[in-house]
Amino acid sequence: MAKKKIERGTPAFMQGNEACVDAAIVAGCRFFAGYPITPSTEIAEGCSEKLPLIGGAFIQMEDEIGSIAAIIGGSLAGAKSMTATSGPGFSLMSENLGFAYMTEVPIVIVNVMRGGPSTGLPTRLSQSDVMQARFGTHGDYTAIVITPSSVQEIYDLTIHAFNCAERFHTPVILLLDEMLAHMREKVFISAIEDIEIMPRSYPKVPPEFFNPYEITPNMVSDSVPFGEGYRFNVTGLIHDEEGFPTSKPDEVVAKLHKLRKKIHLGRKEIMRWDEEYMDDAKYAIVSFGTAARAASSAVQKARSKGIKVGLIKLKTLWPFPGKRINQIADQVRGILVAELNMGQMIREVDRYVMGKCRVQGALRYDGNPLEPEEVFEKLLVLRATKRGK
Amino acid sequence: MELEAICSEHNYLRIKKKFPTVWCSGCGIGSIMGAIIRSVHELKINKNNVALVSGIGCSSRMPIYMDFNTLHTTHGRALPFATGIKMVRPDMKVIVVSGDGDGLAIGGNHFIHACRRNIDITLVIINNYIYGMTGGQVSPTTPLGSYAHTAPYGCIDPPFDAVKVASGAGASYVARASNYHIVQAAKYIKKAIGHKGFSMVEVMSNCPTLFGRLNGMRDPVDQLKWMKANAVTIKNWEKLGEEERVGKFPIGEFVTNMSRPEYTQVYEEMSRKAREEAQNGQS
Numbered sequence: 216m217a218k219k220k221i222e223r224g225t226p227a228f229m230q231g232n233e234a235c236v237d238a239a240i241v242a243g244c245r246f247f248a249g250y251p252i253t254p255s256t257e258i259a260e261g262c263s264e265k266l267p268l269i270g271g272a273f274i275q276m277e278d279e280i281g282s283i284a285a286i287i288g289g290s291l292a293g294a295k296s297m298t299a300t301s302g303p304g305f306s307l308m309s310e311n312l313g314f315a316y317m318t319e320v321p322i323v324i325v326n327v328m329r330g331g332p333s334t335g336l337p338t339r340l341s342q343s344d345v346m347q348a349r350f351g352t353h354g355d356y357t358a359i360v361i362t363p364s365s366v367q368e369i370y371d372l373t374i375h376a377f378n379c380a381e382r383f384h385t386p387v388i389l390l391l392d393e394m395l396a397h398m399r400e401k402v403f404i405s406a407i408e409d410i411e412i413m414p415r416s417y418p419k420v421p422p423e424f425f426n427p428y429e430i431t432p433n434m435v436s437d438s439v440p441f442g443e444g445y446r447f448n449v450t451g452l453i454h455d456e457e458g459f460p461t462s463k464p465d466e467v468v469a470k471l472h473k474l475r476k477k478i479h480l481g482r483k484e485i486m487r488w489d490e491e492y493m494d495d496a497k498y499a500i501v502s503f504g505t506a507a508r509a510a511s512s513a514v515q516k517a518r519s520k521g522i523k524v525g526l527i528k529l530k531t532l533w534p535f536p537g538k539r540i541n542q543i544a545d546q547v548r549g550i551l552v553a554e555l556n557m558g559q560m561i562r563e564v565d566r567y568v569m570g571k572c573r574v575q576g577a578l579r580y581d582g583n584p585l586e587p588e589e590v591f592e593k594l595l596v597l598r599a600t601k602r603g604k
Numbered sequence: 605m606e607l608e609a610i611c612s613e614h615n616y617l618r619i620k621k622k623f624p625t626v627w628c629s630g631c632g633i634g635s636i637m638g639a640i641i642r643s644v645h646e647l648k649i650n651k652n653n654v655a656l657v658s659g660i661g662c663s664s665r666m667p668i669y670m671d672f673n674t675l676h677t678t679h680g681r682a683l684p685f686a687t688g689i690k691m692v693r694p695d696m697k698v699i700v701v702s703g704d705g706d707g708l709a710i711g712g713n714h715f716i717h718a719c720r721r722n723i724d725i726t727l728v729i730i731n732n733y734i735y736g737m738t739g740g741q742v743s744p745t746t747p748l749g750s751y752a753h754t755a756p757y758g759c760i761d762p763p764f765d766a767v768k769v770a771s772g773a774g775a776s777y778v779a780r781a782s783n784y785h786i787v788q789a790a791k792y793i794k795k796a797i798g799h800k801g802f803s804m805v806e807v808m809s810n811c812p813t814l815f816g817r818l819n820g821m822r823d824p825v826d827q828l829k830w831m832k833a834n835a836v837t838i839k840n841w842e843k844l845g846e847e848e849r850v851g852k853f854p855i856g857e858f859v860t861n862m863s864r865p866e867y868t869q870v871y872e873e874m875s876r877k878a879r880e881e882a883q884n885g886q887s
Contacts, residue, residue: 245692246688246691246692248684248687248688248691267871267874267875267878267879268875268878268879268882270875272691272692272871274687274688274691274871276684276687276717277684277713277714277716277717278713280681280684280714281681281683281684281687281713281714281717282684284677284678284681284684284685284687284688285684285685285687285688285691286688287677287685287688288657288675288684288685288686288687288688288689288690288691288692289688289689289691289692290688291675291688291689292655292688292689292692292693292696293692293693294692296688296692310678310681311677311678311681314677314678440693441655441673441675441689441693441696442652442653442655442673442693442695442696443652444652445673446651446652446671446672446673446674447673447674448618448667448668448674448675448676449674449675449676450668450675450676451676451677451678452676457621459621459622459668460668
């Protein structure tokens with residue numbers, strides 16, 4: 216990976232959406248296409264202001280379907296590209312999100328979650344698009360879904376999102392929520408001395424030997440932008456290594472395996488999570504995003520009362536750190552999953568716990584943030600629950 | 605072998621890879637593909653610098669056969685994909701091939717807005733009046749009373765006029781020809797590709813397998829004859845009364861506007877000014 220030096224400055228005081236824009240530009244984003252939707256609009260506004268100043272391109276499209284289509288085109292033409300939206304827009308993007316998975320085009324999609332279904336709660340907080348981020352488009356594929364829980368993490372993980380997209384030639388979904396997006400916090404840009412920026416990979420072979428979807432040991436092929444003399448075909452149909460449509464069973468299976476395996480083989484590079492007080496924990500709280508902030512406070516409170524509880528804060532929901540969750544299930548008596556929905560990640564946690572300990576939820580879905588007190592009380596309930604219940 | 609010899613001269617077809625095409629015998633799409641290739645060749649555009657984008661449908665299979673930077677996208681979405689390419693690489697020649705269903709039904713909104721921006725993309729709409737790939741359903745251009753598999757009692761939806769929409773929405777080059785008038789069509793396609801701004805050429809095409817078969821024109825030649833009989837030049841069209849126009853269609857160049865600014869140039873100009881202002885503000 217090439218390293219790009221960031222100018223050291225004083226700590227910035229930034230809004231979440233602003234941090235996302237700044238980090239995207241640092242990561243190399245030079246094209247943004249979007250459609251206004253609350254609570255993500257500041258990202259489009261920031262890009263419309265900043266990209267023209269650095270030789271990048273911005274366009275406001277006619278809808279979200281067009282927005283994601285444009286950034287896939289832009290990415291194929293050689294620019295690192297991003298769009299930002301919220302639930303209803305993300306639903307519209309599902310169609311071409313699948314196209315990007317199939318054609319292995321690196322793009323970053325920011326979904327600033329609000330309450331759903333449908334128009335839902337436009338100005339309120341929710342984490343209910345979690346399963347949609349993983350399974351939103353039709354067909355078999357594996358997704359990378361990233362969830363920051365502070366403005367600092369929005370900055371750092373936006374860069375990670377771009378790097379993962381470029382490294383694995385895949386769409387990456389950055390899940391923010393209304394509270395994070397509009398919250399202002401201190402961001403230490405200077406705390407990161409060097410930022411790793413993943414450049415576009417370039418083919419090592421001349422055009423006549425180039426296969427845009429070559430099956431390689433790590434399942435990631437070299438890519439090259441349009442207009443560089445390589446003249447390949449890109450299609451949303453299942454295709455062979457040359458990029459031409461195929462329905463031969465072995466080629467179909469090879470393509471689908473490629474999509475899944477490239478993420479699976481690279482999972483250690485992608486996965487990120489933080490642990491607090493897990494060494495001697497008898498209980499664990501698993502959380503992410505805004506909910507993890509309340510969970511962290513609840514852990515502090517419980518520790519002050521002598522309850523041995525730890526926190527697993529997921530920064531990537533997929534690939535999911537299932538192995539670690541399974542280990543923790545051996546260590547603790549119960550796991551509490553704190554999230555702002557009716558119980559989505561709890562299913563994934565439960566799947567890896569395999570019945571080895573109790574799993575309960577601290578769920579809230581009324582548009583307001585979880586209070587640390589609520590999480591603490593749910594923790595007491597978990598503690599009081601008898602075995603087998 | 606003969607075909608290979610002809611193709612190797614120009615090298616615009618992926619002759620060794622994906623032929624024969626999926627198109628039925630008697631289909632009109634091939635002649636239009638030929639017209640696009642000849643236009644690019646005659647305009648001396650480097651094929652490395654051509655992006656050919658399509659959506660879904662019979663006509664949208666075209667990029668697979670042509671040796672350009674080719675992008676076969678989702679149904680109706682070719683224009684926004686093309687817009688993204690053009691925004692990032694304004695120096696590239698971006699051509700979109702679409703059908704009547706792809707471009708005017710599911711892609712109708714993108715069509716209007718691409719015209720509005722006057723972004724330098726050439727859109728060739730191959731209008732065969734029917735959904736071919738899905739087996740002959742009614743399309744936005746199916747004439748009133750014509751039959752389709754979802755209009756077994758005759759089409760009751762008034763058809764869509766792509767030329768009027770493109771003209772109204774702000775495309776700076778708009779033309780229509782038919783597969784019968786293929787020389788004229790080729791001339792318009794060449795002009796459109798050479799034009800700076802959004803250009804749209806509608807080519808009325810024959811589908812003997814579905815539209816023709818369901819509407820008494822089973823032989824490919826029947827439909828070409830139908831085009832010959834009903835195409836009217838713009839000049840003559842204007843002389844016709846409302847009743848005389850029924851069943852006929854005007855062909856020719858409807859809009860040739862060289863003065864409308866092109867979108868990527870306007871964007872570049874705006875960026876340059878913004879950069880200058882930002883620099884002046886700092887100093």
